[in-house]
Amino acid sequence: MYPEERQQAIASLVIAKGRASVNELAAAYDVTTETVRRDLAVLDKAGVLRRVHGGAVPARALHLVEPGVGERDVTRAEHKDAIAAAAMEFLPLSGASVLLDAGTTTMRIAAHIPSDRPLVVVTNSVPIAARLATVPSVSLQVLGGRVRGVTQAAVGEQAIRVLDTLRVDLAFIGTNAISVRHGLSTPDIEEAAVKRAMVRAANYVVVAADSSKVGREDFVSFAPITSVDTLITDTEISDADRTVLTEQGVEVVCAGGVP
Template sequence: MYAEERQQAIGTLVSQRGRMSVAALAETFGVTTETVRRDLALLERIGQIRRVHGGAVPAGSLTVGEPGMAERDQTRAEQKERIARCALTYLPPAGGSVIFDAGTTTARMMPELPGDHDLTAVTNSVPIGARLASMTAVSLILLGGRVRGVTQAAVGEDALRLLSTLRVDVAFIGTNAVSVDHGLSTPDSEEAAVKRAMVKAANHVVVLADSSKVGREHLISFAPLDSIDVLVTDSDISAESTTEFQDHGIEVVIA
């Protein structure tokens, strides 16, 4: 294989997988790690990939932008539906307590919640809160604060103050991105602070993230991998990423 062909193939593989390590690329193409690093440097110069510690991610993976609710809700909708249904298996027994983070995937859990399941539920999401308020078996704690229009989530000191006093059985957390090096991340600092407090308040943390978010990194990390107990994702996650997460003690569940 000529160098140009290998570089094109590397760029394609990184785009498909979301993240590839230098070692894995070297093994795949039968070259040295030094050769791979030179290839990645070239691909980064032409804007096809971005180099990260130990490997590479697609050029668009390191972002500060944030799509609106409508756009996110329509993206990978089928996978999100399966992930939400699968995540319901981690609900605590009747009488338990949960946090539902704002997000289009966590919101998909609402229609599937058993109507007679006695639950104390905490959320900063306006649409999730509205749905939970109509369930007679649910005792709802709605976090206050400024509501971000782009995510319809309450953020700020009021939400953080209440979360600092809570301890719940399970937190169902959404994220814009998840990677080995950067953990869970999101573009907005106030939203990151609330998510960080939610993770801290939970005995068990279940992350709902479709595979397009795996290997991506946003501006602000709000939780390291060792704070996650379960990652519920879809079957498009790569075997390499699955192994990396499992090596960090995370239960990876394919919905």
């Protein structure tokens, strides 16, 4: 096998599996670990894979630059609409407390909240707060702190201190990535700290994330997969990913109605 052929095969394997170790790749292609490391260096430089300690992950699995709310809002919009509609099945009937994390999918969940359902809603999202402020049945609590322009979310110690005093019935959490090994993750450390506090504050955690987030790993992990009660995603999630998550105790709900 020529080096170029081996490198293409290595890239295909890592992308399919989500991660592979140097030793695993060396055994698979009957070459030395030094050869594998050289191959990974070539693939990393080409932007196909990212080298990590002991192996490699797909380039798409690590993101340090976040797209803005406007860009994310139009990405996979139909899937997010279906997820938001399915999330209403988990919304308490009356008199409950709900945490709404910042995010374009959770914004859609906020838009689906019935105007006649008495709820206490806590959020760190400026757009969600603006949307729910005029809903008469919602008692809105807005977390303070510095607002990140890219996500329009309040972050920092002020928000975390308040969250640490709360216990809510249900939290709808957004995430940039979800995997068994790295849990829920996001690119920003401050955003991760607030999300972590939200997960701690909730009796029941529902993650709302389209299937493109599944199997990915981002910079900062803010919760282990075992902290997730339910994942609401779309029908494009693979059978393998669904099985792996279910084996970890996560209920996986696939929102239908998407072509």
